[in-house]
Amino acid sequence: MYPSIWKSILKEFYALKVQGIDIFSHCKIMIGNGLCTRFWIDRWLDNTSLADSFPRLFALETDIDISVAAKLQSIVASFRRSVRGGVEDHQFQQLVSMLDSVILSSTNDRWICDLNGDTIFRVKDIRNLLDEFFLPKVNVPTRWVNVVPIKINIFAWKLALDRLPTRANLALRGVVSDPLSCPICESHVEDSSHLFFNCSLAKDVKSLVCRWWNVGVPNFTSYVEWLVWFNTIRLGSKPKIILEGIFYVTWWSLWTYRNQYLFASKKPRKDAIFDDIALRSFCWCNARGSFKFKWDSWLQHPFLISL
Ligand SMILES: [Zn+2]
Known part of the structure; x- marks a missing residue:
């Protein structure tokens, strides 16, 4: 027997369902002439099958695979007996009112996908659904600071998600073994x-940056703690954006220093890191922001500059 591609796809769908992703629930039948759709079993009118929605009526059915087209000609013709009062009658009235809105056409019944607005099935939509489910959830929103270049924003974003190739992360992916130390x-x-x-x-660089900006010397030990602290700082909105950009530049400078320390033939200078952060952020903010600073006031009182 040859393996069937549809069999493989169904097998994957069932495997995903066990893990909590029900792709079947996003595949629905768009009814046309009703000839190829099973009235009771297929989910064509609602999110559940009519057999599940109306169990007492389904129990009366003699042809459980009856098509929508055949059933709509007469709902009761294939029942083993007539509908009696109570729950049966209540379900019957409900079913009849639901079927009121159904109009058959001359086109064939077809499958549609409800993962997007246009009902067309696309692999991309399934991939997004799987990504949403399997990729780690991040509570940190993407923060873009327009006073520093995109590459710096992307770098800070990777740090927020802990996606930088630190030695610990490389070890997790099996890329390196020892040594893992800083x-x-x-x-x-x-x-x-x-x-x-x-x-x-x-910590040394953080102290210099925080003193420069007159915001005390806080004791954050992770990105999340930095974010909590940063949100509580009292600064005007524009200086605050600039300070956020400066932290991004600080992290990027630490990473650059670390890479040079590891890979360059000449060891970089620690005491140049802060000057480098101040100069780079000065150039970037002046080039990209709608405001201009003088170098002296930037170095002495950046937080006082009215913007
Ligand atoms: Zn260290």
Whole structure:
């Protein structure tokens, strides 16, 4: 026997259903002439089959595979006996009123997909459905800061999702084994919380940035904690956007430093990191923002500049 592609697809659908994704529920029948659709078994009128919705009437049926077309000619003709009062009659009245709106046409019955507005089945929609289900949920919204370049925003976004190729993440994917320790301090596993928030270098740079901006020296130890702290800072909206951009630049500078430390022939200078952050963010903010700073006031009182 040859393997059938449809059999394989159905097998996958059933496997996904066990995991909680019911693709069948997104595939519906658009009724045409009603000849190829089973009245009781197929889900053509509602999200559930009529057999499930009207069990007492289904129990009266003598032809359980009867088509929609045949049944609509006479609902009661294939019943083993007439409908009696009580629950049976109640279900019967309900069914009749539901069928009132059904109008058969001359076209064939066809399958449609309800994952998009135009009812056409697309692999892309299924893929999105699976991604939504299987990819880790992130509570951090995408934050775009327009005063720094897109590459810096993307970098910060990857940090928020913990998708940077730190040694801990590479080990998780089986890319590297030992050593996993931070190349800068060699005292801790190099994961993103350590590298950008807890490493002695990251803490030193954070202190300089926070003093520069007169926002105290907070003790955040991860991206999430940084976000909580950042949301509570009292600053005007534009200076706050600039400060967010400066944090992005800070993380990017720490990552650049780490890469040079690991891979460049000449070791980078620690004491140049802060100057580099101040200069880069000055150039980017002046080039991209709708405001202009002077270098001296940028260095001394950036948070006081009225925007
Ligand atoms: Zn370290």
